[in-house]
Amino acid sequence: MxxxxxxxxxxxxxxxxxxxxxxxxxSTPTAPLYPGGSPPNYPLIxxxxxxxxxxxxxxxxxxxQSFFPGPPLNNKMDEGVDEEVEDMFGARELGRGVxxxxxxxxxxxxxxxxxxxxxxxxxxxxxxxxxxxxxGEGEMDREREGARRDLPRSxxxxxxxxEEEEERKRKGRxxxxxxxxxxxxxxxEETRGRLLELQRKVWRVYGEQQTEEEQKGGEERGRINxxxxxxIFSDEERDDxxxxxxxxxxxxxxxxxxxRDRNGSEIFPDGTLDEDPELDGGEVWFGCSLVRGEWxxxxxxxxxxxxxxxELANAVARVIDRVVRLYAETDPSPPKVLLHETPxxxxxxxxxxxxxxxxxxxxxxxxxxxxxxxxxxxRPQEKRTPLPQGVQRNPLLPQPNPTLPPLPQAxxxxxxxxxxxxxxxxxYPPKPPPFPLPLLHYTMQHLFARSLSNLPLHKDCxxxxxxxxxxxxxxxxxxxPLLSQLDPPLSDRGRDGGIRGxxxxxxxxxxxxxxxxxxxxxxxSPCHLKKAKLMFFYTRYPSSNTLxxxxxxxxxxxxxxxxxxxxxxxxxxxxxxxxxxxxxxxAREGLxxxxxxxxxxxxxxxxxxxxxxxxxxxxxYQVPDRFLEVSELALREFFSAIQxxxxxDPCWKKSIYKIICKLDxxxxxxxxxPGCPLDAHRMA
DNA sequence: TTTCAACCTG
DNA sequence: CAGGTTGAAA
Numbered sequence: 001m002x003x004x005x006x007x008x009x010x011x012x013x014x015x016x017x018x019x020x021x022x023x024x025x026x027s028t029p030t031a032p033l034y035p036g037g038s039p040p041n042y043p044l045i046x047x048x049x050x051x052x053x054x055x056x057x058x059x060x061x062x063x064x065q066s067f068f069p070g071p072p073l074n075n076k077m078d079e080g081v082d083e084e085v086e087d088m089f090g091a092r093e094l095g096r097g098v099x100x101x102x103x104x105x106x107x108x109x110x111x112x113x114x115x116x117x118x119x120x121x122x123x124x125x126x127x128x129x130x131x132x133x134x135x136g137e138g139e140m141d142r143e144r145e146g147a148r149r150d151l152p153r154s155x156x157x158x159x160x161x162x163e164e165e166e167e168r169k170r171k172g173r174x175x176x177x178x179x180x181x182x183x184x185x186x187x188x189e190e191t192r193g194r195l196l197e198l199q200r201k202v203w204r205v206y207g208e209q210q211t212e213e214e215q216k217g218g219e220e221r222g223r224i225n226x227x228x229x230x231x232i233f234s235d236e237e238r239d240d241x242x243x244x245x246x247x248x249x250x251x252x253x254x255x256x257x258x259x260r261d262r263n264g265s266e267i268f269p270d271g272t273l274d275e276d277p278e279l280d281g282g283e284v285w286f287g288c289s290l291v292r293g294e295w296x297x298x299x300x301x302x303x304x305x306x307x308x309x310x311e312l313a314n315a316v317a318r319v320i321d322r323v324v325r326l327y328a329e330t331d332p333s334p335p336k337v338l339l340h341e342t343p344x345x346x347x348x349x350x351x352x353x354x355x356x357x358x359x360x361x362x363x364x365x366x367x368x369x370x371x372x373x374x375x376x377x378x379r380p381q382e383k384r385t386p387l388p389q390g391v392q393r394n395p396l397l398p399q400p401n402p403t404l405p406p407l408p409q410a411x412x413x414x415x416x417x418x419x420x421x422x423x424x425x426x427x428y429p430p431k432p433p434p435f436p437l438p439l440l441h442y443t444m445q446h447l448f449a450r451s452l453s454n455l456p457l458h459k460d461c462x463x464x465x466x467x468x469x470x471x472x473x474x475x476x477x478x479x480x481p482l483l484s485q486l487d488p489p490l491s492d493r494g495r496d497g498g499i500r501g502x503x504x505x506x507x508x509x510x511x512x513x514x515x516x517x518x519x520x521x522x523x524x525s526p527c528h529l530k531k532a533k534l535m536f537f538y539t540r541y542p543s544s545n546t547l548x549x550x551x552x553x554x555x556x557x558x559x560x561x562x563x564x565x566x567x568x569x570x571x572x573x574x575x576x577x578x579x580x581x582x583x584x585x586x587a588r589e590g591l592x593x594x595x596x597x598x599x600x601x602x603x604x605x606x607x608x609x610x611x612x613x614x615x616x617x618x619x620x621y622q623v624p625d626r627f628l629e630v631s632e633l634a635l636r637e638f639f640s641a642i643q644x645x646x647x648x649d650p651c652w653k654k655s656i657y658k659i660i661c662k663l664d665x666x667x668x669x670x671x672x673x674p675g676c677p678l679d680a681h682r683m684a
Numbered sequence: 685t686t687t688c689a690a691c692c693t694g
Numbered sequence: 695c696a697g698g699t700t701g702a703a704a
Contacts, residue, residue: 570695
């Protein structure tokens with residue numbers, strides 16, 4: 001299928017410029033001059049349909065334009081260039097059989113010594129007309145009459161000819177503008193047609209309802225589609241009343257099929273474009289702070305372009321989103337949600353030689369402790385669920401190799417966690433598939449590539465179990481992610497991008513699809529979160545440079561950086577809370593053994609389990625010894641501070657923080673790669 | 685004044 | 695986990 005942009009690019013020369021660069025007299029031109037008199041004959045739509053921003057495309061187009069000779073000047077002449085030419089030549093040759101600009105330009109020599117005084121008047125008048133472009137013709141004529149009275153007869157004749165020429169030119173311009181608008185309208189129509197086509201395709205591929213609709217007949221289906229689109233656009237207005245509501249309102253109306261005419265007048269609310277169009281200003285256009293009439297100025301043109309681009313993108317996104325959401329709603333076999341969570345074993349060993357403590361810690365947590373340690377400490381236990389009988393892990397089944405691309409079929413093995421290789425760790429069931437599924441930003445290309453080829457989406461995190469193929473978790477679910485949040489500006493996506501969609505991020509949102517790994521990504525994904533947590537084993541206080549080094553696949557901006565920093569801040573918070581908690585516990589229990597290493601942090605201890613659970617949930621990474629050392633040191637520091645009563649000082653933790661922050665160790669090189677690092681030995 | 689990290693809260 | 699607040703350091 002030809003992309004819309006391709007189609008539109010086929011007739012660049014037919015695209016009439018909007019006079020984007022015509023600036024009023026006296027104003028500083030914002031656009032470059034075109035020395036050869038060749039006007040920038042910009043297609044307006046084509047750049048809009050590129051993924052790059054319109055503003056970028058303008059620049060690129062300017063370059064390309066230099067290779068095109070441009071259309072004949074006499075009827076394609078842009079008003080702005082018209083003015084340019086006049087500026088260049090100062091005055092025109094009038095009354096010498098030179099009637100069109102095309103005749104004027106080649107070999108035109110400036111008449112420097114034209115002494116006739118009326119020439120001044122002509123120019124003054126023209127300038128006036130430019131300045132008061134919206135003034136009525138009659139008024140202008142009256143002005144001309146007044147001027148004419150003062151002119152000698154011969155001059156008056158020439159003046160008349162000049163006016164005729166002016167009239168012709170004006171007509172030409174008007175026609176050009178009309179053509180141009182027709183083009184626009186046609187293109188918009190075409191785009192909308194494509195949207196409908198797209199919607200039908202999606203229905204055809206996925207919709208079970210499609211069969212029903214086929215029975216109802218094509219006409220009915222068409223009607224439904226139109227209603228669907230109408231709803232989508234009305235959604236748009238509801239969802240986003242601020243942005244471009246004017247246009248969306250109109251699109252909605254048009255999509256109902258009311259007053260549809262092929263010349264596309266429905267595209268614009270009041271039909272302004274069909275009439276001639278001296279756009280009278282004042283009304284905000286497109287809700288995008290573009291004032292009607294302003295769009296023929298450079299800034300207005302860009303605004304208009306951006307508004308169009310935005311609207312088109314939104315419309316496409318909404319159609320896809322809506323259709324897919326509808327499909328998800330009607331899906332007969334939604335993924336099962338694990339409803340019955342039962343508390344699992346509550347015995348935790350913080351020290352092998354201290355067997356009576358665990359039950360106490362778990363069952364009767366002292367009130368003080370509860371106050372000091374709110375939800376954080378308890379949560380892991382509450383969330384545990386026993387393995388359902390039928391889903392017992394099979395340690396004999398091979399674990400998926402993360403270094404390989406996902407197999408086309410990965411049903412059972414992918415369900416099996418790589419965790420629990422550590423004999424000291426309790427066995428937990430795999431997470432149920434997150435539902436609703438993560439809402440991801442998606443592109444049409446992804447959608448179609450996926451729908452047509454039924455291949456798994458590309459992911460940048462193939463390295464561990466939680467990042468395995470969707471279908472492994474929810475085989476009955478259609479291979480389509482729910483679409484949503486296509487509207488917020490890209491810059492805002494970073495924050496949400498995948499994390500929130502994951503429904504608690506680390507807690508199970510891991511089974512998430514990602515955008516392509518090759519290029520850097522705007523936001524942070526659950527995969528990045530996982531990686532950050534693993535990095536915490538090495539560095540508690542990473543600098544932003546460190547972060548940039550170890551997240552090469554992330555496009556860093558202020559928002560992303562601060563999010564990453566916030567993550568580590570949260571990690572630290574959790575870490576210190578646990579340290580304090582266990583230190584207090586040890587202190588409470590007297591712990592005479594504290595003197596000779598009873599406060600040791602072994603891999604079999606409860607504290608270790610909690611930390612591992614938090615930073616290495618899937619347990620597919622070997623917790624480095626160094627981290628245990630650091631944790632142990634922190635634990636001891638907390639313990640000694642508590643025992644010595646230093647914790648009465650409100651700032652008592654600061655000294656501990658100071659110690660810990662010096663204990664960062666270098667992050668392994670394996671973290672420099674995109675995706676999640678993995679321990680080789682864990683895969684064996 | 686700005687930046688950063690801890691702290692608090694949801 | 696994220697947003698907001700606060701206090702200290704740069």
